[in-house]
Amino acid sequence: MDSLAATLPEKKRSLRALLATNFFLADVQTGLGPFLAAYLASAGWKPGRVGVALTAGGIVTLLLQTPAGLVVDQVRSRRALVVAACVVLAAGALLLSLSTSSWSVFTAQFLIGGTGPFLGPTLAAITMGLVGVNFFDRQFGRNQSFNSAGNVACALLIIAVSHRFGNRAIFMTAAALTIPTVVAVLSIRGGDIDEELARGAAAETKSGEQGGAEPKAASMLRTLFGDRILLTFCVAAFFFHFANAAMLPQLGELLSNGVKASAAPFMSACILVTQLAIMCSATTIGRFAAAHGRKRLLLLGFGVLPIRALLYTLTRNTEALIAVQLLDGVANAIFGVVSILVVADRTRGTGRFNLAQGALATAAGTGAALSTALGGALVQRYGYNISFSALGALAIVAFALLFFGVPETLRRDQVPSAP
Numbered sequence: 001m002d003s004l005a006a007t008l009p010e011k012k013r014s015l016r017a018l019l020a021t022n023f024f025l026a027d028v029q030t031g032l033g034p035f036l037a038a039y040l041a042s043a044g045w046k047p048g049r050v051g052v053a054l055t056a057g058g059i060v061t062l063l064l065q066t067p068a069g070l071v072v073d074q075v076r077s078r079r080a081l082v083v084a085a086c087v088v089l090a091a092g093a094l095l096l097s098l099s100t101s102s103w104s105v106f107t108a109q110f111l112i113g114g115t116g117p118f119l120g121p122t123l124a125a126i127t128m129g130l131v132g133v134n135f136f137d138r139q140f141g142r143n144q145s146f147n148s149a150g151n152v153a154c155a156l157l158i159i160a161v162s163h164r165f166g167n168r169a170i171f172m173t174a175a176a177l178t179i180p181t182v183v184a185v186l187s188i189r190g191g192d193i194d195e196e197l198a199r200g201a202a203a204e205t206k207s208g209e210q211g212g213a214e215p216k217a218a219s220m221l222r223t224l225f226g227d228r229i230l231l232t233f234c235v236a237a238f239f240f241h242f243a244n245a246a247m248l249p250q251l252g253e254l255l256s257n258g259v260k261a262s263a264a265p266f267m268s269a270c271i272l273v274t275q276l277a278i279m280c281s282a283t284t285i286g287r288f289a290a291a292h293g294r295k296r297l298l299l300l301g302f303g304v305l306p307i308r309a310l311l312y313t314l315t316r317n318t319e320a321l322i323a324v325q326l327l328d329g330v331a332n333a334i335f336g337v338v339s340i341l342v343v344a345d346r347t348r349g350t351g352r353f354n355l356a357q358g359a360l361a362t363a364a365g366t367g368a369a370l371s372t373a374l375g376g377a378l379v380q381r382y383g384y385n386i387s388f389s390a391l392g393a394l395a396i397v398a399f400a401l402l403f404f405g406v407p408e409t410l411r412r413d414q415v416p417s418a419p
Helices: 004-006 009-030 035-043 047-074 078-098 101-165 168-176 178-186 220-225 228-244 247-258 260-292 297-314 318-346 354-384 383-405
Strands: none
Touching: 004 220, 009 078, 009 101, 009 178, 009 354, 035 047, 035 168, 047 078, 047 101, 047 354, 078 168, 078 178, 101 168, 101 260, 101 318, 101 354, 220 354, 228 297, 228 318, 228 354, 228 383, 247 260, 247 297, 247 318, 247 354, 247 383, 260 297, 260 318, 297 318, 297 383, 318 354, 354 383
16 A cells, blocks of 8 residues: 555555455446447447437436435445445346346436446545545545546456457446445445544544534535535536537547448547546546645646647547547546545535535536537537537636636645645
């Protein structure tokens, strides 16, 4: 382990188990979503029905994001919540592997879509409960690195499994991977998790000691709408994902127009480039955010998005387009780590950390859903360059909201004196 385990030696085992949980859970989630469309198409589903099935799961996820955060704030055994979510994910994956009937597919999408909103906030809450406010930045960055490493490992595993056994085996593999995920999360010792810190209800001193009496949780409305800075950040996150979500699918379409036989490998390469960039940078991002603050990193992450959109309009060279995905990795690594740190900063002592996480995920999910709809319409009517330009303009709006509306959120008493 790194110096954090040396600082918290009594929690060394739990910190290792937390990283393993992030790694294996990435495997489970990666194996369920991205390959469903191809699986259903190979089973004879028409494109329209495939779209409806994918949309159904997305709607369930979007509707549950904020309520899931509220649940995570209230439950006392968050490890059990992760285990329950893994069981439901496995059931959905097995259902998909056994049948492609409408009943099976839509039931599976409901199960899978309903579990996703609980997993991210719960693991973030467990992390906060394990390491506290002062070390949350760097540990959450490590979590994201292991999560991306899991995505890379799963992508390679799925390529091998599907090539050898067919698409149905993808979902069986995803179900099987819930087993090491459950083992990992149960290896986190419950006594190492401070339940009040896990929901953001307790503050800490520089020494890491919990300070003051347990406060009463802030009201939901005050948490979601009473903090102008947090609300502005959620709006900025909405525009960030409104601009970002459609870019990679449109890149895939662009690649397939010219080299149809190689489109899938090129898309896999794009995804792997993004995940490798996140894997290599997330830990460093967490450490930088802990030492120097959040806003400079966020401005960098938001700032590369309009540049990426512009570069997509300047070339049709496949290798160059894949290389541009490094910017996607940078943007997503920064947003994935630092956005949760901003939420933690703004909800410190309120007891609503996970509720605010859910609200942020709702804003991001809504932006992503609108992005694919807008991008598809613009491509169909005006072509790829106009669509990328419009998405780049939305990215500039996101950057402006962040620059003018969100100040630095790191408090000086959150900076630990030594790693």
